[in-house]
Amino acid sequence: MAAKTIILILICLAFHPLLGGSQGLPRFNNNTDQESLLVFKSLITRDPLGVLEAWNLTSPFCNWTGVTCNVTKQRVTSIDLENLGLEGSIAPHLGNLSFLNYLNLQNNTFFGSIPQEIGQLFRLRTLVLGSNRIQGTIPASLSLCSRLSYLDLSVNRFQGTIPSELGALSELQVVTFMENFLTGHIPSSFGNLSSLSNLILMSNSLEGPLPEGLGRLPFLINIQIGLNNISGEIPPSLFNSSSLIVFAMVANRLTGTLPPDMFTNLTSLTTLFLGGNLLSGRIPPSIGNSSSLTRVDLSNNSFSGQIPWLGNLPNIQVLSLQYNQLVSDGPSGMDFLTSLANSTQLQLFSVAGNQLTGTLSPCIGNLSKQLSLLVMNNNFFNGSLPGVISNLVNLTLIAFEHNSLTGTIPPSIGTLPNLQYIFLHGNRFSGTIPESLGNLTFLAEVHLSNNLLEGTIPSSLGNCQRLQLLDLSVNLLNGTIPRDIFGIPSFSKVLNLSFNSLTGFVPSEIGGLNMIQAMDLSSNKLSGDIPFTIGDCSSLLYLDMSRNFFLGPIPNSLDKLKGVEYIDLSSNNLTGNIPASLESLRFLQFLNLSRNQLSGEVPKAGIFGNSTAVFLSENLKLCGGVPELGLSKCNSPGKKSGGSRLRIVLIASFASVAFIIASVLVFWFVNRKKDPGLGQVEEEVDSPEIYPMFRQHDLKRATGNFSSEYLIGEGSFGSVYKGVFSDGSMAAIKKWVSMHLPGNFRDIVDHELKQNEWQPAYDDGIGRMLKIGLMCARKSPELRPNMREVSVMIKNVNAILSQ
Numbered sequence: 001m002a003a004k005t006i007i008l009i010l011i012c013l014a015f016h017p018l019l020g021g022s023q024g025l026p027r028f029n030n031n032t033d034q035e036s037l038l039v040f041k042s043l044i045t046r047d048p049l050g051v052l053e054a055w056n057l058t059s060p061f062c063n064w065t066g067v068t069c070n071v072t073k074q075r076v077t078s079i080d081l082e083n084l085g086l087e088g089s090i091a092p093h094l095g096n097l098s099f100l101n102y103l104n105l106q107n108n109t110f111f112g113s114i115p116q117e118i119g120q121l122f123r124l125r126t127l128v129l130g131s132n133r134i135q136g137t138i139p140a141s142l143s144l145c146s147r148l149s150y151l152d153l154s155v156n157r158f159q160g161t162i163p164s165e166l167g168a169l170s171e172l173q174v175v176t177f178m179e180n181f182l183t184g185h186i187p188s189s190f191g192n193l194s195s196l197s198n199l200i201l202m203s204n205s206l207e208g209p210l211p212e213g214l215g216r217l218p219f220l221i222n223i224q225i226g227l228n229n230i231s232g233e234i235p236p237s238l239f240n241s242s243s244l245i246v247f248a249m250v251a252n253r254l255t256g257t258l259p260p261d262m263f264t265n266l267t268s269l270t271t272l273f274l275g276g277n278l279l280s281g282r283i284p285p286s287i288g289n290s291s292s293l294t295r296v297d298l299s300n301n302s303f304s305g306q307i308p309w310l311g312n313l314p315n316i317q318v319l320s321l322q323y324n325q326l327v328s329d330g331p332s333g334m335d336f337l338t339s340l341a342n343s344t345q346l347q348l349f350s351v352a353g354n355q356l357t358g359t360l361s362p363c364i365g366n367l368s369k370q371l372s373l374l375v376m377n378n379n380f381f382n383g384s385l386p387g388v389i390s391n392l393v394n395l396t397l398i399a400f401e402h403n404s405l406t407g408t409i410p411p412s413i414g415t416l417p418n419l420q421y422i423f424l425h426g427n428r429f430s431g432t433i434p435e436s437l438g439n440l441t442f443l444a445e446v447h448l449s450n451n452l453l454e455g456t457i458p459s460s461l462g463n464c465q466r467l468q469l470l471d472l473s474v475n476l477l478n479g480t481i482p483r484d485i486f487g488i489p490s491f492s493k494v495l496n497l498s499f500n501s502l503t504g505f506v507p508s509e510i511g512g513l514n515m516i517q518a519m520d521l522s523s524n525k526l527s528g529d530i531p532f533t534i535g536d537c538s539s540l541l542y543l544d545m546s547r548n549f550f551l552g553p554i555p556n557s558l559d560k561l562k563g564v565e566y567i568d569l570s571s572n573n574l575t576g577n578i579p580a581s582l583e584s585l586r587f588l589q590f591l592n593l594s595r596n597q598l599s600g601e602v603p604k605a606g607i608f609g610n611s612t613a614v615f616l617s618e619n620l621k622l623c624g625g626v627p628e629l630g631l632s633k634c635n636s637p638g639k640k641s642g643g644s645r646l647r648i649v650l651i652a653s654f655a656s657v658a659f660i661i662a663s664v665l666v667f668w669f670v671n672r673k674k675d676p677g678l679g680q681v682e683e684e685v686d687s688p689e690i691y692p693m694f695r696q697h698d699l700k701r702a703t704g705n706f707s708s709e710y711l712i713g714e715g716s717f718g719s720v721y722k723g724v725f726s727d728g729s730m731a732a733i734k735k736w737v738s739m740h741l742p743g744n745f746r747d748i749v750d751h752e753l754k755q756n757e758w759q760p761a762y763d764d765g766i767g768r769m770l771k772i773g774l775m776c777a778r779k780s781p782e783l784r785p786n787m788r789e790v791s792v793m794i795k796n797v798n799a800i801l802s803q
Contacts, residue, residue: 033076034061036093046087075099083107095120107131119144130154140165147171155179164189176200186211198222206230215241226250240265248273257281263290275299283308299323311339316346323353334358341366350375359383365391377401377423387412395419402426411436418442425449438463445469452476459484469493480504486512498522511536518542525549535560546570559584568592578602594618601634
C-alpha cells in the first residue's frame with residue numbers, strides 16, 4: 001500500500017504546474033526540435049541552392065526541406081541534406097533531437113569536428129557524414145548511440161585512432177572510414193561487432209595486424225582495408241569465413257603464404273584483392289575450382305612457382321598475376337593459358353613482370369572474346385606474336401613490350417576494331433610497320449621503339465585521327481616523315497622518331513601539332529631548315545632535334561613556345577645569331593645549341609643567365625654572353641653602324657653576283673669550244689659532287705698568279721685559266737670577278753669599313769654565293785638545285801652576313 005502511495009505522489013509531482021518541466025531534468029519537445037534546427041541553420045555559411053530559406057517560423061518545421069517528423073508526436077526523426085552544396089559547421093544542438101534516427105549530411109562542405117553531443121542520440125541508427133571536410137578525432141561518445149547500425153565517416157580529414165569503445169555497438173552493420181588520416185591499430189574489440197557485415201577502412205595510415213576476431217564474425221561479407229600499413233599474416237580464421245564475398249587488402253605489408261585449400265572454404269568469395277603486399281609461396285591450386293570468383297588481384301607480391309590450372313573460372317572477369325616471380329618451366333608451364341579458354345567472361349588478363357619463358361602458343365587466340373586488356377610484358381617470351389590474336393575482337397590494349405619476340409608484327413592486328421593501345425617496344429621485331437595500322441580508327445598510342453623495324457613510316461597512320469602518342473624510336477627506319485601524321489588533331493602527347501635513318505626536310509605541316517607536348521626527332525639524317533612553323537606547336541614542353549643535318553638559322557618562332565622546358569638543337573649545321581627572343585621563355589630549363597656554326601653575340605637574360613643550363617660549345621663564332629660561359633668579347637658597339645652599312649652593301653651586291661654567275665656560266669657551257677684538254681673539267685662541272693672552294697691565294701698559286709702560261713682561252717665574259725693544285729688535281733678557273741666588277745670585290749667596299757669591319761664570315765658568304773652559281777649552271781637539269789633549294793641556300797648566306 002505504501003509503495004502505491006509513493007508512485008501516485010510522484011506522478012502528481014511530475015504533472016504539477018509549479019514543480020514539473022524546467023524544475024527537473026531537461027525534457028525535450030517539439031519546441032526544442034525547432035530551436036535546434038534553427039541553430040543548425042545559423043551555422044551554415046553557404047547555401048547555394050537556397051534549400052534552408054524555408055527553415056523559418058512561417059511554416060511548421062516538419063515541412064522544412066530535408067526534415068521528417070513522426071506522425072504522432074511531431075518530433076524530428078530524420079534529417080537528409082545530402083549533396084546540397086552546404087558549407088558550415090555541425091551544431092552541437094543536434095544532440096537535442098532525441099527522436100532522431102537518421103542523419104545524412106554527405107557530400108557537402110561541413111568542417112570542424114563532430115560534436116560530442118551526437119552521443120546523446122540514443123535512437124540514432126544511421127549517421128552519414130561522408131565526403132566533407134570534417135576533422136579532429138572520431139568521438140568515443142558515438143558508442144553511446146547504442147542502436148547505431150550504419151556509420152559512414154569516409155572521405156574527410158579525421159585523425160587519431162579508431163576508438164575501441166565502438167566495439168560495444170552490437171547492432172553496427174556497416175563501418176566505413178575510408179580516405180581519412182587515421183592511425184594506430186584496428187581495435188581488437190571490432191571482433192565483438194556480432195552484426196558487422198561491411199568493414200571499409202581503406203586509404204588511411206592504419207598499422208599492426210588484422211584482428212583475429214574478424215574471421216569469427218558470422219555476417220561479415222565485405223572487408224576492404226587496402227592502402228594502409230597493415231602487417232603480419234592474414235588470420236587463419238578469415239580463410240574459413242564462408243560468408244566472405246569481398247576481401248580487399250591491396251597495398252599493405254601482409255606477409256606469409258596462402259593455404260593451398262583456401263578457396264575450398266571461401267565458397268562465397270567473388271573478389272580477392274591482395275596485390276601490393278609481401279606475400280610469398282605458391283598460388284593456391286584450389287583457385288582453379290573457385291567458380292564464384294569474378295575478380296582476382298595477386299599482383300606485386302613474391303609468389304613463385306608455376307601458375308596453376310585455371311579451368312573452372314567461368315565467371316572470372318579480372319585476373320592479375322603481374323609482377324611476381326612466377327615461372328613456366330617444363331612442358332606444362334604454359335597450360336594455364338590453354339585452361340583459360342573456358343573463362344568466357346574474362347576482360348583483363350595480366351601476367352606481366354614475371355619470369356615466364358617459351359613461345360606464345362596459338363591458343364592465345366582462344367581466350368575470351370570479351371577480353372579487353374591483354375598484358376604479358378616484361379617476361380622472356382620468344383618466337384613470334386601469333387596472328388590469331390586478331391580473334392580477340394574486343395581488345396583495346398595489347399602489351400608485350402620488353403620480351404624477346406621476333407619476326408614481323410602481324411598485319412592482322414590492323415583488324416582489331418577497338419584497339420587503342422599497342423605496346424610492342426623493347427623486342428626484336430623486324431620487317432616493316434604494317435600499313436594496316438591505319439585501319440585502327442580508335443588508336444591512341446603506338447609504342448614500337450627499340451626493335452629492328454625497317455622501311456618507311458606508313459602514311460596510313462594519318463588515318464588514325466585519335467592518335468595521341470607515336471614512338472618509333474631506335475629502329476632502322478628510313479625515308480621521309482610522312483606529312484599525313486602532322487594532320488592528326490588529337491596528337492597531344494609524344495612524337496618520338498629519334499635514332500633512325502630518316503632523311504629529307506621536316507614538312508612545314510609540323511605546325512599543325514598544336515597540342516603535342518614532346519617531340520624528339522634527334523639522331524636521324526634530316527636536313528633543310530628547321531620549319532618556322534615549329535613555333536605553332538604551342539603546347540610543346542620538350543623539343544629535341546639534335547644530331548641531324550639541319551641548316552639555316554634558329555627560327556625566331558621558337559619564342560612562341562611559352563611553356564617549353566627543354567630544347568636541344570645541338571650537332572647540326574645551324575648558322576646565324578641566337579635569337580634574343582629566346583630570353584622570354586621563362587619555363588625553359590635546358591638549352592643545348594652546341595656543335596653548330598652559330599655566330600654573333602649570345603643573349604644574357606632569361607635562361608642565358610644560367611651557365612649550367614645553356615650549352616654552346618663548338619660554335620667558334622659566338623661571343624659575349626655571361627662571363628661564366630667563357631666566350632670571347634664581341635666587337636665594341638661603336639663600330640656596329642659601319643658593320644651594318646657593310647652588310648647592306650654586301651647583301652645588295654650578292655644579288656647581282658648570283659645573277660652574273662648563273663648567266664656567265666650558262667653562256668659559257670653552251671658556247672664553249674670542244675677543247676679535248678678540258679674533258680676532265682667538263683666531267684667535274686657536271687658532277688653532282690659539291691664544288692670545292694679555294695681561297696684567293698690558292699687560286700693564284702695554282703695559276704701562277706693568273707700567268708699567261710696557264711691561259712686556256714678568252715672571251716667576252718672573261719679569261720679561263722688552267723689551275724694545277726698542290727695535290728696534282730686540275731681545274732678550269734674563270735677570272736671574271738676582276739673583269740666584270742669594279743675592281744676586286746673587296747675594292748667596292750669603303751676602305752675604312754674593309755679595314756675595321758671585314759670578317760671571315762664575308763669571305764665565307766662570297767664562297768657560298770659562288771657555289772650557288774656553279775650549281776645552278778650544271779649541264780644536266782637533274783643535277784641543278786630547284787628554286788626551293790636555292791631559296792634555302794640564299795637564306796643561309798643571309799644568316800651568315802647578318803652575324
